[in-house]
Amino acid sequence: MNQIDYTDNEELKSRLMRRKDELSETLSEDEMRKAYDYCEPYKSFLNSAKTERETVEEAIRLAADNGFIPYEPDMELKAGDRVYLNNRGKAVILAVIGTESLSEGVSMVVAHSDSPRLDLKPNPLYENNGLAYLDTHYYGGIKKYQWAAVPLALHGVVILKDGTTINVTIGEDPADPVLCVTDLPPHLSVLQMKREASEVIKGEELDILTGINHIKGAGSDSVKLNVLKILYERYGITEADFVSAELEAVPAYPARDLGLDRGMIGAYGNDDRVCAFPTLTALFSAKLPKYTAVAVLADKEEVGSDGCTGAQSSFVKDFVSDLCENAKCPVRQCLKKSLCISADVITAFDPIFPEVGSVSNSTYLNRGVAITKYRGLRGKAETGDASAEFLAMLRRIFDENKVSWQPGEAGKVDVGGGKTLGRFISNLNIDTVDIGVPLLSMHSPFEVVSKLDVYMAHKAFTSFFDRDCFC
Ligand SMILES: [Zn+2]
Numbered sequence: 001m002n003q004i005d006y007t008d009n010e011e012l013k014s015r016l017m018r019r020k021d022e023l024s025e026t027l028s029e030d031e032m033r034k035a036y037d038y039c040e041p042y043k044s045f046l047n048s049a050k051t052e053r054e055t056v057e058e059a060i061r062l063a064a065d066n067g068f069i070p071y072e073p074d075m076e077l078k079a080g081d082r083v084y085l086n087n088r089g090k091a092v093i094l095a096v097i098g099t100e101s102l103s104e105g106v107s108m109v110v111a112h113s114d115s116p117r118l119d120l121k122p123n124p125l126y127e128n129n130g131l132a133y134l135d136t137h138y139y140g141g142i143k144k145y146q147w148a149a150v151p152l153a154l155h156g157v158v159i160l161k162d163g164t165t166i167n168v169t170i171g172e173d174p175a176d177p178v179l180c181v182t183d184l185p186p187h188l189s190v191l192q193m194k195r196e197a198s199e200v201i202k203g204e205e206l207d208i209l210t211g212i213n214h215i216k217g218a219g220s221d222s223v224k225l226n227v228l229k230i231l232y233e234r235y236g237i238t239e240a241d242f243v244s245a246e247l248e249a250v251p252a253y254p255a256r257d258l259g260l261d262r263g264m265i266g267a268y269g270n271d272d273r274v275c276a277f278p279t280l281t282a283l284f285s286a287k288l289p290k291y292t293a294v295a296v297l298a299d300k301e302e303v304g305s306d307g308c309t310g311a312q313s314s315f316v317k318d319f320v321s322d323l324c325e326n327a328k329c330p331v332r333q334c335l336k337k338s339l340c341i342s343a344d345v346i347t348a349f350d351p352i353f354p355e356v357g358s359v360s361n362s363t364y365l366n367r368g369v370a371i372t373k374y375r376g377l378r379g380k381a382e383t384g385d386a387s388a389e390f391l392a393m394l395r396r397i398f399d400e401n402k403v404s405w406q407p408g409e410a411g412k413v414d415v416g417g418g419k420t421l422g423r424f425i426s427n428l429n430i431d432t433v434d435i436g437v438p439l440l441s442m443h444s445p446f447e448v449v450s451k452l453d454v455y456m457a458h459k460a461f462t463s464f465f466d467r468d469c470f471c
Pocket of ligand 1: 271272
């Protein structure tokens with residue numbers, strides 16, 4: 001223990017109390033500029049990666065630009081090699097091979113590629129009183145009323161019976177039309193306003209207004225027929241093709257600088273692009289890491305990580321197993337010594353709603369990446385709960401690399417809670433901790449993050465991939 005002058009209050013304060021940095025107060029102008037520059041390509045990423053498929057496509061495009069090549073199971077890999085494995089176009093694993101044996105474990109950062117949205121049902125198109133609609137089933141945890149009366153774009157794929165993939169994007173090009181879900185006017189909302197907030201717009205009312213013009217003389221359902229005609233002309237698809245389609249309605253506007261000082265980014269899909277993008281850029285900056293560096297963008301996090309592209313699938317373990325098999329290393333040894341950051345956003349303290357925050361244990365915008373020992377709900381259920389040993393190591397690494405970070409929980413005990421995919425990775429016997437960017441308006445069509453925090457996520461993941469010890 002270092003000696004402290006107990007009579008000096010300032011010294012007592014600075015030595016004994018944890019500092020809470022407001023980053024725009026403490027970061028140098030140079031560091032601020034770097035952070036703002038870093039966020040420009042991040043905004044482009046947000047705009048071109050609104051769905052899980054687009055996120056994976058964009059990740060692979062960036063990876064290829066950074067020297068990554070497709071992974072083959074029998075590949076001979078040496079330190080510094082860069083590979084990626086595309087899992088069905090919806091999840092991806094990327095790795096930079098380390099100098100240390102795989103029996104010493106890997107450094108893994110796992111973010112997710114999906115975001116809440118409105119998915120089209122298998123038989124979505126119908127006509128009602130002269131208007132055509134697309135029937136949807138919402139995906140993930142949303143406040144349904146937030147999705148009415150905002151412009152929507154349609155993204156996704158239609159797979160024809162012969163296997164041809166038709167890519168669909170309607171509503172992003174400024175020359176495109178957009179779609180929307182309608183809401184009642186205040187004048188006719190006396191009954192609607194008496195509904196529970198979760199039912200202000202009901203799940204079955206999230207139908208998307210899609211067309212109004214008839215095909216003249218075509219009789220009944222001719223508005224619907226006209227929409228089908230337009231889709232056929234543009235994409236060559238028919239009504240039956242919706243069955244083998246994955247079409248997702250997402251907000252139709254781009255990411256924007258937010259605030260007069262441009263210190264924040266407002267966008268659809270910040271959860272979890274704001275962790276996925278820094279995961280990628282950190283991996284790209286790892287040239288010759290000691291421990292093999294692995295980045296994963298997993299799908300289906302917003303609905304529980306089930307399915308073959310979600311973090312509960314064996315694809316992450318299979319990839320590590322393949323690497324180990326080729327290197328003649330026992331996979332169990334590798335997993336046991338691996339470390340993982342589950343990179344996901346966390347709800348930041350919102351001064352407008354202080355009643356749900358825990359004053360000294362919330363996370364705040366502009367104070368760096370948030371380290372959350374556990375997420376979960378009620379009595380810390382359904383969470384991995386990172387070890388104190390792992391947290392101590394990360395504190396050291398982050399402080400050495402001037403990463404601004406903050407500890408915290410998502411809100412007051414028992415007011416709600418949230419889960420991440422981290423627990424599924426820790427169930428593989430990998431020490432895992434949740435680290436991510438604090439965010440406001442989570443799961444809304446316009447989520448808010450601080451630019452300085454985004455940059456700190458990049459610095460945090462970079463320093464983790466650069467770690468030189470397991471301790
Ligand atoms: Zn998330």
